Every structure is written in structure tokens, then in C-alpha cells.
Amino acid sequence: SRIVLATHNAHKVEEFGAIVAATRPDLEVVGYDGPEPVEDGVTFAENALIKARAAAAHTGLPAMADDSGISVDVLGGSPGVFSAYWAGHRKDGVANYELLLDQLSDIADPHRTAQFVSTIALVVPGGEEHVVTGIWSGRLATAPAGGNGFGYDPVFLPDDADGRTAAELSAAEKNATSHRARAFEALAPLLAAL
Numbered sequence: 648s649r650i651v652l653a654t655h656n657a658h659k660v661e662e663f664g665a666i667v668a669a670t671r672p673d674l675e676v677v678g679y680d681g682p683e684p685v686e687d688g689v690t691f692a693e694n695a696l697i698k699a700r701a702a703a704a705h706t707g708l709p710a711m712a713d714d715s716g717i718s719v720d721v722l723g724g725s726p727g728v729f730s731a732y733w734a735g736h737r738k739d740g741v742a743n744y745e746l747l748l749d750q751l752s753d754i755a756d757p758h759r760t761a762q763f764v765s766t767i768a769l770v771v772p773g774g775e776e777h778v779v780t781g782i783w784s785g786r787l788a789t790a791p792a793g794g795n796g797f798g799y800d801p802v803f804l805p806d807d808a809d810g811r812t813a814a815e816l817s818a819a820e821k822n823a824t825s826h827r828a829r830a831f832e833a834l835a836p837l838l839a840a841l
């Protein structure tokens with residue numbers, strides 16, 4: 648059966664492709680190039696639902712959408728839902744994490760804790776809606792390292808990565824443990840009926 652992945656972010660398409668293939672190879676994940684709704688929610692759940700509802704309505708297929716970001720404890724959870732445009736320039740990953748490192752420049756361990764959050768909404772046309780969340784805990788590095796992944800990966804030191812940043816993990820290593828993988832793990836039982 649088929650499910651629409653409602654995202655315009657090529658990195659998310661790649662990661663979900665690998666995560667879904669590993670657990671539900673029978674599920675065909677199709678892309679979404681329909682109208683992009685205004686993401687004006689103030690929570691990950693609201694934004695994920697906005698994107699999944701739009702795609703389900705437009706395609707008539709079950710749709711899932713990920714809304715994600717990095718939440719830094721000492722910043723009260725920011726950038727959070729504003730992660731994609733923290734430095735004011737949407738999609739400018741390097742400026743975003745450089746600003747974040749600046750903001751944390753006076754903060755030493757153990758106060759650099761942060762979480763990557765992935766909230767996935769599943770919307771079945773004319774049917775149910777579900778929201779699940781996956782969290783990946785770690786700390787902010789003091790300087791970027793690594794060339795894999797995207798977004799804030801070069802400045803995030805996951806607790807389970809032996810001191811490497813997320814951008815120093817292989818795609819397979821990241822996809823085995825990331826916030827996105829954990830959210831999909833919670834979603835998988837709900838997809839069993841599809």
C-alpha cells in the first residue's frame with residue numbers, strides 16, 4: 648500500500664526512505680509536490696498535522712508529515728519549531744547553527760544539553776489522525792564537526808554516539824537511533840492497518 652510523505656525537505660525524504668525500508672519494505676512511500684500549507688502552528692504537533700492534513704486532502708492517500716527541530720534546555724526549548732529559520736534565513740543550515748553556538752558561547756557543560764525532536768502526524772483521509780514523537784538527547788558541541796546529515800547535525804553530540812557529532816555518524820548509524828527513527832518506531836504499529 649502507499650503512503651504520502653508530506654515534506655519538501657530532500658534530507659527528510661532520504662532518511663524516511665531508509666527508515667521505512669528497514670521496517671516496512673512493503674510500504675511504498677511517495678513524495679508530495681502539492682501546495683505547501685502555511686506552517687503557523689506553535690508546536691511540532693500542530694505543524695505536523697497542518698502538513699499531513701494538506702497532503703491527505705490533496706492526494707486522497709494516507710499522509711504522514713514530520714515537523715522537527717532542536718530544543719536547547721538553557722534556551723527554554725528554543726529554537727524548537729523555529730529551527731528551520733533560526734538565523735532568519737529559511738533553509739540556511741550553517742547560519743542557523745552558527746547563531747546557536749554564539750548564543751551558547753558562555754554556557755559550559757553540563758548546561759549544554761539539547762534534544763532533537765521529530766513529531767510525525769499520520770492522517771488517513773476521512774479517517775483517523777495520530778501524532779507521535781521521537782526524542783534524541785545530547786549536547787551542543789562548541790564547534791561544528793562532520794559532513795553527513797543536514798541542519799544542526801554538525802553541532803549536536805548525541806548521548807549515544809561516543810563523542811561524535813550527528814554529522815560524523817554514517818547515515819545508517821543516524822537512522823538506527825535518531826529522533827526520526829524513534830518517532831517512526833512509535834508510528835509503525837499505527838501503520839500496520841495500512
Ligand code: ITT
Pocket residue numbers: 653654655656659713714715716717730731738740743763796797798799800825827
Ligand atoms: P518540511 O516542512 O517541508 O518537512 P522543513 O525543513 O521546513 O521541511 P521543519 O519545518 O520541520 O522542516 O524544520 C526542521 C528543521 O529542524 C530543519 O530544517 C533542520 O534545521 C532541523 N532538523 C530537523 N531534523 C534534523 C536532523 O535530523 N538533523 C539536523 N537538523 C534537523
